[in-house]
Amino acid sequence: MIVTVTLNPAVDKTCVVDRVITGDVNRIREAESVAGGKGVNVAKVLRQFHLQVACLGFLGGYSGRMIEDTMTKLGAECHFTRTKGDTRTNTNLLGTDGYVTELLEPGPEISEKELANFRKEFTYACEQCELMVFSGSIPKGVPKDIYAQLIAECRQLGIKTLLDTSGEPLKEAILAKPTIIKPNKKELEYLVGKKLPSREAIIEEAKRLVKEGIDKVVVSLGEEGLLYVDESRVLYEPAKKVKAVNTVGCGDSVVASFCMSEISGEEPELAMKKAVALSAANATTKGSAEIPLSTYLDLL
Ligand SMILES: Nc1ncnc2c1ncn2[C@@H]1O[C@H](COP(=O)(O)OP(=O)(O)OP(=O)(O)O)[C@@H](O)[C@H]1O
Ligand SMILES: [Mg+2]
CATH class of the missing domain: 3.40.1190.20 (Ribokinase)
Structure with missing residues (x-):
């Protein structure tokens, strides 16, 4: 089984507008929301090729439920950790004038209890995991070296790891020597x-x-x-x-x-x-x- 870890998933909402005008009413012509977040996207692709995949990470609120429903329908095992705060929605405003305006939410802050719940879920997922995939940014409340900690846990169990992140989380995680x-x-x-x-x-x-x-x-x-x-x-x-x-x-x-x-x-x-x-x-x-x-x- 491949397990994907998405600590900061998002609903990706795309809206078509004529032109975005600040300080005025903007009418949206079309709107569509899909489950997103890097690890969720990886799991989506893997399911299209019929691989066995489980999804981990934090989800909260209606937006969180929407992501879980999508992934369950695609046949992924969902072992997300529930959060009190709502999963973020990232909005892409596609102007018919060619301009793209992105509105990115920060996402909920993770509590100590929620982090501890996730760690339990993670350790449990390790039991059946051959390859652990870590994708994307780290939400508030989660230590910057979380990927390093999780990669070290995988290493001890002989589980391969694939890391796709950026900035400081990448710098920290590299110290734990992911496989890829x-x-x-x-x-x-x-x-x-x-x-x-x-x-x-x-x-x-x-x-x-x-x-x-x-x-x-x-x-x-x-x-x-x-x-x-x-x-x-x-x-x-x-x-x-x-x-x-x-x-x-x-x-x-x-x-x-x-x-x-x-x-x-x-x-x-x-x-x-x-x-x-x-x-x-x-x-x-x-x-x-x-x-x-x-x-x-x-x-x-
Ligand atoms: N316009 C394109 N046409 C064909 N292949 C593309 C194009 N853009 C990207 N790719 C392929 O996708 C790969 C990954 O793209 P890219 O380097 O942009 O990844 P990225 O910056 O991590 O993207 P993101 O994180 O936004 O998904 C590239 O190495 C290339 O093979
Ligand atoms: Mg990338």
């Missing part, structure tokens, strides 16, 4: 504390991370493609040329693809080809983490 990390270029630059102007510079830093004990470093470069570094290999795969409609969830698609490859013991060369095809397929539709299977297979 998937930073994008900006996240890697923040991690190493300098600009990485060339592919060679990125490879050099990825190699350093491998030397420090991370098995596989996958760096996503947006439209430029994907880099992979492990102890014995450096691989590059250009992104697939597609007409991109919505690239949200492309990073999560790479993570999901690497999860599937890791579970089936695939060679990294094939894992890379699959990951660029899957993430490109994700970009071709309006939805995020909704993979058009035939497009994926064609690209592959």
Whole structure:
């Protein structure tokens, strides 16, 4: 079983408006809400490929229930921890004038009791877990080194870990040596504390991370493609040329693809080809983490 951990999930709401005017009434033409959050997106993709997956993290209120309902319907096991505060809604205002306005909520603060409940749920999930995936930001009330603590717990039990986060949580978590990390270029630059102007510079830093004990470093470069570094290999795969409609969830698609490859013991060369095809397929539709299977297979 693959387990995804999403500590700060969100309902992603997309609204179509003509033009956003501050200080005035704005009428919304169309609105749609979907379950979101990086780990939730990873689980969504995994279910489309019929993998056994369980979801962990914090959920509260109606928005939380909506995420749980969605994931249950998709056939994921849900072991979310309930919070007193409501799960956030992130709103994307798509202006017909071409401007996109994002309204991002901070999410609820997690209490000590809720954190303790989550830790119990996590330890329980470890019993059946082969690969633990940690995605996204950390909510208020949760210690900045939570990922490091959880990765260490997995390591003791021989569970592989895949980490996709940014900023300080990534810096902290790296110390616990996850099996796989998937930073994008900006996240890697923040991690190493300098600009990485060339592919060679990125490879050099990825190699350093491998030397420090991370098995596989996958760096996503947006439209430029994907880099992979492990102890014995450096691989590059250009992104697939597609007409991109919505690239949200492309990073999560790479993570999901690497999860599937890791579970089936695939060679990294094939894992890379699959990951660029899957993430490109994700970009071709309006939805995020909704993979058009035939497009994926064609690209592959
Ligand atoms: N426009 C695009 N066309 C084709 N493939 C794309 C495009 N954008 C992204 N991809 C693929 O998706 C992968 C991941 O994208 P990216 O590097 O933007 O991830 P990210 O920054 O982690 O994204 P996010 O966290 O917002 O999901 C890229 O390495 C590339 O293979
Ligand atoms: Mg990302």
